[in-house]
Amino acid sequence: QVQLVESGGGLVxxxxxxxxxxxxxxxxxxxxxxxxxxxxxxxxxxxxxxxxWNGGNTNYADSVSxxxxxxxxxxxxxxxxxMNSLKPEDTAVYYCAAAWLRTAQDRSIINYxxxxxxxxxxx
Numbered sequence: 001q002v003q004l005v006e007s008g009g010g011l012v013x014x015x016x017x018x019x020x021x022x023x024x025x026x027x028x029x030x031x032x033x034x035x036x037x038x039x040x041x042x043x044x045x046x047x048x049x050x051x052x053w054n055g056g057n058t059n060y061a062d063s064v065s066x067x068x069x070x071x072x073x074x075x076x077x078x079x080x081x082x083m084n085s086l087k088p089e090d091t092a093v094y095y096c097a098a099a100w101l102r103t104a105q106d107r108s109i110i111n112y113x114x115x116x117x118x119x120x121x122x123x
Contacts (some may be wrong), residue, residue: 002026002112004096009117012086016121020081022114028055029077030054032111035104036070036081038092038119045095049081059105063092080120086121093118 035050096114
């Protein structure tokens with residue numbers, strides 16, 4: 001049974017930082033591209049960041065480029081999202097995602113989703 005479990009969300013003031021973690025189990029983690037998506041109330045789930053199976057390639061949404069950093073630890077089956085200079089518009093539920101053999105950048109090709117963690121940025 002595949003599980004992706006996010007943690008690290010919370011309430012932070014604008015300009016602050018948070019680090020999200022995603023623990024994976026039940027899958028051959030090292031062959032999956034991993035990604036982070038987010039969904040704000042009343043909006044569609046959107047791509048945030050993705051990282052290739054070996055960590056060699058990363059992609060970011062324009063809205064977070066330069067502020068967020070995705071990383072992974074294949075030995076620990078973990079993926080992280082370091083979020084700096086947070087803005088109120090970053091408020092959303094953040095989801096960890098896994099895609100087999102393809103970049104985890106498109107919702108339609110995601111094989112597994114986590115349950116989400118809430119991030120709230122106050123102004």
